[in-house]
Amino acid sequence: MLTRAASVLVPLFGRLTVTSELRMRLPAGTIFAANHDSLADPAVVLSALRSLGVEPVVMAAAGLWRVPVLGRALAREGHIPVHR
Known part of the structure; x- marks a missing residue:
């Protein structure tokens, strides 16, 4: 739900172009680390990950689970809370 929502909302605010040198599917268990x-x-x-065919599992601050x-949505999709 969250990645689908992001894929719908992001183009409303600008253009997203994703390029990749890897034309293969990422194997399960691949770690993609992004800071923001x-x-x-x-x-x-x-x-961007969804446009590459990836359904990511996100690690995020545990406080988001209280919203x-x-x-x-985070719990239902199997995302991981990080207790700092």
Whole structure:
């Protein structure tokens, strides 16, 4: 749900072009690490990965799980809370 939402919302705010030197599918268990400077960056990363055919599992601050709708979506999709 979150990656689909990001894929729909990101193009409303700008153009996203994703290029990759790898034309193969990423194997299960591949780790992609991204840091972000703004609140929009996670949506852009999720949208970019989805355009490459990847359904990512996200590690995020555990406090996000306390946000009513977002927390349920994160839990349902199997994302991982990080307790700092």
